[in-house]
Amino acid sequence: MSETRALMKSLFYLTKPRVVVLLQITAMCAILCHDLIESSKINQDTLEIMFIVFVGGYLTAGGANCINMWYDRDIDPIMIRTSKRPLSVGDISPQKALLFGISISIIGTLWLLELANQVAAFWALFSILFYVFIYTIWLKRTSVQNIVIGGIAGSTPPVIGWAAAEGELDLVLSSTGDFINSIFNIGGYMPWFMFLLIFLWTPPHFWALALYRSEEYEKVGVPMMPNVKGKERTLIEMKIYTILLVLLSLTTPLAYQEPNNWSELPSLDLVTSLIIVNSLILSIWYGATVWRINTKENNNQNNRMPTASHSFFVSLTYLAAMFIVLVLTSSNFIISGSIMSSLFILYIIFRKRGNKE
Helix, strand or coil: CHHHHHHHHHHHHHCCHHHHHHHHHHHHHHHHHHHHHHHCCCCHHHHHHHHHHHHHHHHHHHHHHHHHHHHCCCCHHHCHHHCCCCCCCCCCCHHHHHHHHHHHHHHHHHHHHHHCCHHHHHHHHHHHHHHHHHHHHHHCCCCCCHHHHHHHHHCCHHHHHHHHHHCCCCCCCCCHHHHHHHHHCCCCCHHHHHHHHHHHHHHHHHHHHHCCCHHHHHHCCCCCHHHHHCHHHHHHHHHHHHHHHHHHHHCHHHHHCCHHHCCCCCCCCHHHHHHHHHHHHHHHHHHHHHHCCCCCCCCCCCCCCHHHHHHHHHHHHHHHHHHHHHHHCCCCCCHHHHHHHHHHHHHHHHHHHHHHC
16 A cells, blocks of 8 residues: 555656646636636536546646656756656656556547537647657756747647636647637637746746756756856846836736627726736836846855845746736636736735745
8 A cells, every 4th residue: 555655656756747837827817717708606517527537638738847847857856946856766667657648648639529629639749749759858947038939838738728618619620720820819819918927937937946946957958047147148148038028917908808809909998007007017017127137146045046046936926916916807707806916916016025025
């Protein structure tokens, strides 16, 4: 029993549970936004879809992570951050890890195909293949843009969640154009706004960590931006992404537009203004932490660069807060939701400031 329990524990940690749960939370938010925009309420069907997507999303993302750890088993033991992973310490064999990763990836895809729809299953399968073959096997060890392009895989959960909530969506294979339309036209612009939000957030979030871990990546031959282009160049690119996040926040009301009303821009009324202001405040608040990073400071007793470390942890709060705000303001632009978002943002910002002091 103890051996079985140890094996199950190792398999569980191979899926990177904390990372996968965070990804699934973004998918849950997409489902909530979908149903609130459509009917202004959460019902039993909403909860069922959330369960289906969470299970399917966990299995597919977790499976991709298992395969990632299997492939990186030669460099993970060398890096402090990854030296305690199951494969690094020999808790499980590479063959079992690979078999487990492939198995749950297939099960998760089939789960979504059977209980959600073809489009949701497609995006789940796409994220597995992209993360394994494009990011892990190709880009991670060859390009400084590895985390940027690889971030596409981590940006798909809201698309999967929204597609599942939309109901019957089928892949159309009659022509290339029809196929592309069937996977992108999923009944709203909100999932693509969320996709862009995660995609633009990923580089400054991850590079903040890489700024004070660059020596580890250099030691194992992974070309991260700081150890190839230098810290100053990395910070410049991080600032560019935060500017793009600020610009994206200005378009937040468009995320609530119906596809057939795309030509009709939302009027700048009180609610629309509050939505823009809320998103803008959050993006500027996070962006300011990036602009305050001092690349010349020394690491502290915890081997962290204080300003970069602060930005890294604020970035987590920022992304979570943005998704919560999107959910709160999804109920047909009800003004109370926008006001609640404003109060929530003020609480988050002042709470973080108090903790820092």
